[in-house]
Amino acid sequence: MTSRTIAPLGALLFFLALTGCDSDGSSSEPAMLRLDVEALAGDDAFAPGEAFAVNGTTGQIDRAQLIVSGITLLHEDGREIQVLADDPVTVRARDENETEVQQTIDERYVFVDLDAGRAPTMLGEVPSGRYTGARFLVGVDGLDNRIAPEDLPADHPLAVASASAMHWNWNAGFVFLQLDGLLDIDGDGAVDASTGTPRDPASGQWRLHVGSAANATTVVLDTDFELEGGAMQDLHLTLDLAALAAGLDFSDASDRWCMTGGCQDVVDTAKGNLSSAFMLHGVHAHSM
């Protein structure tokens, strides 16, 4: 091999080293990733306060919020990339023996406020390359659900003072799925007003608040996607609220006001719908 042939090869190797490409063509630079959850109402975009078809009747949702954690990206090379918090915080928690312990929260929690519109949340740097899917938990699991939220910084997604405010104050732990709205209960095609009395058969009020670590639900999305190194990208998920409510029995007023306790069948139905209600729509690039 002459210097004339080595020179271009060296230049190529030097270029590859500079651009950081792996043998499979992916960049060794990490990708900057955000999570973007878009709410749908069936085939249409979701709009809070606007009626849509809900499980065979007419409904509207004014508040739709959830907490996502345990976000794990499934790399095609077999690695499972966990998305953790930038700054773990240590707070008090009660273990199963009611002993006070110090709990370090290193989980990346994302508060998804669907009625506030799309607001991508920064997840941070992850390896670039091809992925075969993603997995996450809708819920707050383990000791994280038994913390003193007052110990958290005010801007933490689980803090009482944060925009999420998903901590049940009358009960330890977090509401991690919350739907508040109205339903058509007299069959005239229009949603009915709330009487203000929970479980009132004459009230159109619809509330589904799901909590308890036992109800935290894993969602697995088996859809390929690719993350480009050195680029800001959004992992775009959709959540169809009509699909989430599929199969819920609205005939009983007590099931239209479900605070987890006493309505586990309603909770189980909603939990069972979560995986099919979510879709991984794709990855969208943004300039950094």
Added chain:
Amino acid sequence: MARRPSAVALLLAVAFGAVASGCDVAGPDGPVGVRVRVPDGFDPLPVPPQNPLRADRVVLGERLFFDPVLSGDRSVSCGTCHLPERAFSDGLERSLGVEGRVGLRNAPTLLNVAYRTSLFWDGGALFLESQALVPLEDHREMDLPVEDALDRLRQHPEYAALFAEAFDGEGPSVRTLTYALAAYQRTLVSAPTALDRYRAGDDGALGAEARAGLALFQTHCQSCHAGPLLTSEGFENNGAAVTDEDPGRERITFSTADRGTFRVPSLRAVARTAPYFHDGRFPTLEAVVAHYDRGGDATPGQSPRVRPLRLAEADRDALVAFLETLDDAAAPVDRSAN
């Protein structure tokens, strides 16, 4: 209505320099700490590292505790339902909040609240700090959203500076408000009772009838009302019928097995915390003893520990006589410790 003078009288007119236990350790140039004397047999006072027992926090917490500024119509304070002279209970079946609204349950004593592993009759709060927001925001109690409460405190002519002093420059926030209230409540500890003195070897501390009552208590009651705090810290169905409105701990665990179960309360100062049970259904200790003597109301899920005792009248009287000896006051608090 403010009750602050009563608390000051009770908590500050005490002897200093007693054996310290469970107090924070401030450096020579650090904040002034608080020492709380606890009875022999008690564990050291639990103080979380996140919220050390600083005198400025305790003083601020006490002021907040008795200030009706924290209720929606500025008519009630924490101290309205937790009166120092009633061992921080209120003497009502169920407490009254703003506009006379009737609360869900009987106000429990706050004595020794620092030792509880969960709060409320159903254990719904795991930390003293977390507990503070519930009565604040409850429609039937103080009915004030926490953000509104913080706005009031920020606009108050004195509170902003008091918060800044107690929290190293941080003003009113969820954290500082709940920390201050919890710091004060952690200092509410029982003084030694006649039972403590008897257990320490003073045979004359309990009279003959009370000693007979103690023996009955140890036979029939102590499996739940155990240890120096006279509670197992557990939850039991004591055979008192419940309603759908208040199913007890089922509301917290979402388990029907917990329907009708409530916290086993401490019996310290029990003579001053009438009426009794979660809904204040029994006005006297005699009525409580009669309930257990007949084996409860045979409610679904009733604890097997609650069964007919078939006590003689003299035995019931002895049990009451013993319980009345538990009428202790709050322990001394030194707010100038270094």
